[in-house]
Amino acid sequence: EVQLVESGGGLVRPGGSLRLSCAASGFTFGAYTMYWVRQAPGRGLEWVSSIISSSDYIKYADSVKGRFTISRDNAKNSLYLQINSLRAEDTAIYYCARVDYYDTGYFDLWGRGTLVTVSS
């Protein structure tokens, strides 16, 4: 089955860290650009970070630059997001998403998300 499954979320205190993972299956993970997209409670979708298939080009939203690090391991079919110096405003469901095969930029496959809650 073609799917993405996120894990690693949880409750963390402000200033803390987490490492999110996204396990891909059913497709050639290494051929695709991957994104992390988040959704704060009751809010819309926000792009967080992206990484191309070779890991040579990485982007971050200004709101997370310097605190979040995206990476991938194509041999393990996995995407990661290291999140440091967490703030209350980082509380959200974090989704991993696959960009279409031709890399035009729309997301044709999403995981179900993992919830990150930042609270003291």
Added chain:
Amino acid sequence: EIVLTQSPGTLSLSPGERATLSCRASQSISSNYLAWYQQKPGEAPRLLIYGASSRATDIPDRFSGSGSGTDFTLTISRLEPEDFALYYCQQYGGSPPETFGQGTKLEI
């Protein structure tokens, strides 16, 4: 950054009716790189439309997209009970970052 504004914020309709959702961009979107997603409570977003008017795999033909430049529309011809959800538009034709609209809630 291209800002997408969706309207209305909430749309109240009944099964069998026609739904028209709007997405307006702050500047023209090149190549009509505009996508629509459906999201139900507790679920991940699902791709409905890409390239402004192309239906994604397994999406029923009651869903259609149209528009160009700065004005785009998602139309659901005859609402089914399972269509009541949140809908987001996303542009991927401008300079980074890819951006989403704030969403339209389609409710019974």
